[in-house]
Amino acid sequence: MGSERMNAVGAFLRDRLPLSHFSYEEMVGKKLVPVHRMSWGYYFGGLVLFFFLVQLGTGVMLLFYYQPTVSDAHASVEYITKHVGGGALIRNLHAWASSCMIFCLFVHLLTTFAMKAFEKPREITWISGVILLMVTFGFGFTGYLLPWHQIAVNATKVGLQSIEEAGQYMPGALADFPRYVKELIQGEAAVGQATLSRFYALHVVILPLLTFATLGLHVLMVQLHGMSQGVDHPTGKTERFFPFFLLKDFSLWGLVFLAVITLALCLPFESLFAYPLFEPFDPLGSTPEGIKPEWYFFFLYYPLELLPFWVVMLAMNAGIVLLLAVPWIFRRSSRRTLSMIAAAAALYLVTMTLFGDAIYTFFKGVPG
Amino acid sequence: MVNSFFFIGLPYIAVFSLVAGSIYRFKSERFSYSALSSQFLESKKLLWGSVLWHAGIMIIFVGHLIPFLLPGLWQSLTSQPAFVVAVEVLGVAAAFTALVGLVVLFVRRILSRHIQSVTTPVDLVVLALLIVQILIGIQTAAGHRWGSMWSVQTTTPYLWSVLTLQPDLIHVDSLPPTVKLHIAVAWIIIMLVPFSRLVHAFSLPIQYLWRAPQQVIWTNARRIRHIAPVIRKAEESRRLFLKGALGLGTAGGLLTVGVMDKLVRFFSGPNMTPEEQAALLQKRLERLEMTAEERDLELxxxxxxxxxxxxxxxxxxxxxxxxxxxxxxxxxxxxxxxxxxxxxxxxxxxxxxxxxxxxxxxxxxxxxxxxxxxxxxxxxxxxxxxxxxxxxxxxxxxxxxxxxxxxxxxxxxxxxxxxxxxxxxxxxxxxxxxxxxxx
The missing domain is CATH 2.102.10.10 (Rieske [2Fe-2S] iron-sulphur domain)
Incomplete structure (x- = not known):
């Protein structure tokens, strides 16, 4: 009995970690990419990786001039944008690529879900992907604070405050726990130097390291297991991963890079907001109007504004658990069903992101 | 008088010759209305000659056509110094590309035994004229800057005056001799179009860009059985490789240049005037004081x-x-x-x-x-x-x-x-x- 169970564990691990495939031939040389009507979905993971590399490059460059102190952060960002040669481009690129990365990540999540790429034995790929999603949101949230302008600090305050809000639903002595967590993240009673230092450390050291590890596992799993079939009824057509798919992948990267660099050259990311939001944070002044998180948090932010706090918190936590458990919950679902769920999720994300403000205005009578 | 001949008489002769000659040739010898292929006689030099020449001349042709067709747009574009420099550099680069191609084609025509047997005198005349024309063009670009700017006020109105049958010499009268020569040779080349291989330009072989590759080879029944599959495979992969390598090479090159430029500028730091430095320092000092005040409050x-x-x-x-x-x-x-x-x-x-x-x-x-x-x-x-x-x-x-x-x-x-x-x-x-x- 005991050894049977051990064998089962062994078989489970062997299926998930097919290290016998760990060879150039298996992982690259002979790898095939299925060709079907959803094949475009295979490119989005690569795009996320590409944008991550852009973030890495531009991020390291920004590190040369950025100074993570309350007194100097804003001035150093301004210095990069106004005085350093190519600085504005690098900074814009960092801002635009971050948004592009998160957009592609959303698409990647939805397509891999619809294509049932999480199916046994690819659970580890899926879970590492969900972790990467969280880490990327972490990047977005911590990076937003670093320029230390009005919108940065105030949006961070709002974001952190929502942790504290959870306290009202905790019984007795636990009620103070969320505030404690918030102050642990913040490092002090209010968002200040301690917060900036912490977010800086998270943004440039801890989260990148976490990403390298998780991404390494994620990509290794993708290569070990090969591409998932992607559709319920495979067409039988395939193309070779090397060099054909990879060449297409790289050409796409090139095109996308051209597009992002054009965007970064022509349209400063900040031009999408009113200027006063980019004045240095003033701890003594009142909060300016129009404080909002980045667009990729709208799907969470507007419900938070409209619905009772506990509903959103519950939904969010359920969502995370659901995401992690996807490979087991949807084990028997057809790709047709999964596609419909993914389409519904996409519809929700698009609606909240594009029309969240209008919905808020509709219900509350004033612009959010 | 000479001016009148070269810039009023010659143009109409050339255009008449172009239209009438083309119609005549198309009616009488329809299948000669192209360039006689010599690929099967000699293909290695042809690749470097023909591809470079056509790539270069197409860019130059478009560069000459836009100021003529859309002078307003062109003028607003050339008011940007960066655009002028970019377009002139591109033009001269294309001219040199075309020149190298033409020289290769010319050398091929006079050195290859096979090719000589199918070469007509007009072929050589046209090649020589084109080489001369390109040299004059390069000389114009180098000696009379910036043609992309002054052409809108000179050659464009001149061409329109010829086209609208109200020829007006005033726009070309004061141009330097090199430029005048360039225009005159252009009319001569246009005149020769219907009597030379240049007519193939009108067949506009746009589908060449995406049609399956073709290669003309000497063959016979035995040979074809033997090598056909090999050729097909080789062509396919070579064409793919060439396309991929060309695309990646060009893109990679441009990317490297751009990225290196930005990297060097970024890391070499800003170039600020003393006033800017002082303003920046003052601002940073103010921020420090603000922070100090806050710390003071805390204490x-x-x-x-x-x-x-x-x-x-x-x-x-x-x-x-x-x-x-x-x-x-x-x-x-x-x-x-x-x-x-x-x-x-x-x-x-x-x-x-x-x-x-x-x-x-x-x-x-x-x-x-x-x-x-x-x-x-x-x-x-x-x-x-x-x-x-x-x-x-x-x-x-x-x-x-x-x-x-x-x-x-x-x-x-x-x-x-x-x-x-x-x-x-x-x-x-x-x-x-x-x-x-x-x-």
């Missing part, structure tokens, strides 16, 4: 039992004064209707934004983040606001100028001491540590 709050907020007479019932409470949170100070201070936290109980200071007609203050109205007297949020908890009121103490506490009030409203009517106006408002701790 003061750690050490002192009372913190000065304002002189009572400075406070108004309509517009609050911001100050920082013992927890380093923003707060607002007002004077209520009885003339006593009213201190209230300015940290919104919803999500912690700072509440605005002005009081509206119904005695409310507003948090602008998510539109929460708070009653100033009680701190209670208006029903329906995102905030549900009241803004806490703060305790205060009034001191006279000697530092004696006249009267103080706890956050819950309990008051110690009596309000001295005579000393009220001169008194000063403080917050007290003992009250903060109970909040």
């Amino acid at each position: 003061e709050r750690m050490r002192n039992d009372y913190i000065f907020v304002a002189n009572l007479k400075e406070l108004s019932p309509k517009d609050g004064k911001y100050f920082i409470d013992y927890q380093m949170r923003p707060a607002l100070a007002y004077r209520d209707t009885t003339g006593l201070p009213l201190l209230i936290s300015a940290k919104c109980t919803h999500l912690g934004c700072t509440v605005a200071s002005s009081v509206d007609a119904s005695g409310r203050i507003l948090c602008p983040c998510h539109i929460s109205y708070f009653d100033l007297k009680t701190g209670m949020p208006q029903p329906g606001s995102p905030a549900t908890k009241p803004l806490p009121l703060l305790g205060w103490a009034l001191m006279d100028t000697q530092g004696n506490i006249l009267v103080s009030q706890a956050p819950d409203g309990r008051r110690e001491g009596e309000v001295p009517a005579d000393k009220l106006e001169a008194s000063m408002v403080y917050i007290a540590k003992r009250y903060e701790e109970t909040v």
Whole structure:
């Protein structure tokens, strides 16, 4: 009995970690990419990786001039944008690529879900992907604070405050726990130097390291297991991963890079907001109007504004658990069903992101 | 007189020759209305000659055509110095590309035994004319800058005057001899088009860009069986490889140049004037001072039992004064209707934004983040606001100028001491540590 169970564990691990495939031939040389009507979905993971590399490059460059102190952060960002040669481009690129990365990540999540790429034995790929999603949101949230302008600090305050809000639903002595967590993240009673230092450390050291590890596992799993079939009824057509798919992948990267660099050259990311939001944070002044998180948090932010706090918190936590458990919950679902769920999720994300403000205005009578 | 011939007579002869000659040749020898392929006679040099020549001349042709067809657009574009430099560099590069191609083609025509047997004198004349024309063009670009700018005022109106049958020499009269020669040779080449291989330009073989590859080879029945599959495979992969390598090479090259340029500039740091440096330094100093002030406030709050907020007479019932409470949170100070201070936290109980200071007609203050109205007297949020908890009121103490506490009030409203009517106006408002701790 005991050894049977051990064998089962062994078989489970062997299926998930097919290290016998760990060879150039298996992982690259002979790898095939299925060709079907959803094949475009295979490119989005690569795009996320590409944008991550852009973030890495531009991020390291920004590190040369950025100074993570309350007194100097804003001035150093301004210095990069106004005085350093190519600085504005690098900074814009960092801002635009971050948004592009998160957009592609959303698409990647939805397509891999619809294509049932999480199916046994690819659970580890899926879970590492969900972790990467969280880490990327972490990047977005911590990076937003670093320029230390009005919108940065105030949006961070709002974001952190929502942790504290959870306290009202905790019984007795636990009620103070969320505030404690918030102050642990913040490092002090209010968002200040301690917060900036912490977010800086998270943004440039801890989260990148976490990403390298998780991404390494994620990509290794993708290569070990090969591409998932992607559709319920495979067409039988395939193309070779090397060099054909990879060449297409790289050409796409090139095109996308051209597009992002054009965007970064022509349209400063900040031009999408009113200027006063980019004045240095003033701890003594009142909060300016129009404080909002980045667009990729709208799907969470507007419900938070409209619905009772506990509903959103519950939904969010359920969502995370659901995401992690996807490979087991949807084990028997057809790709047709999964596609419909993914389409519904996409519809929700698009609606909240594009029309969240209008919905808020509709219900509350004033612009959010 | 000479001018009239070359710039009025010759153009009409050339255009007439082009139209009439083309129609005649197309009617009489339809299948000669192309260039005779010599690929199967010699293909290696042809690749480098033909591809370079055609790539170069197409760019140059477009570059000559746009200022002629869209002079307005072109003029606005060339008002940007960067555009002029870019377009001229591109043009000269294309000219050299075309020149190299032409020279290869010319050498091939005169050196290859096979090719000579199919070469007509007109082929050589046309090749030579084209080489000369390109050399003149390069000389024009180098010697008479910037052609992309002055052409809109000179050659474009001239060409339009010829085209609209109102030839006007005034636009070309004062041009340098090199440019005039360039125009004249152009008319001669146009004149020769129908009598040479140049007619193939009109067949506009656009589908070459995406049609399957073809290669003309010597063959016979035995040979074809033997090599056909090999050729097909080789061609396919070579074509793919060439396309991929060309695309990646060009893109990679451009990318490297661009990225290196930015990298070098970025890491070499800014190039600032002393004034800019001074302004920047001043700004940074101001920020440091601001931070120092904040730190000062913090220290003061750690050490002192009372913190000065304002002189009572400075406070108004309509517009609050911001100050920082013992927890380093923003707060607002007002004077209520009885003339006593009213201190209230300015940290919104919803999500912690700072509440605005002005009081509206119904005695409310507003948090602008998510539109929460708070009653100033009680701190209670208006029903329906995102905030549900009241803004806490703060305790205060009034001191006279000697530092004696006249009267103080706890956050819950309990008051110690009596309000001295005579000393009220001169008194000063403080917050007290003992009250903060109970909040």
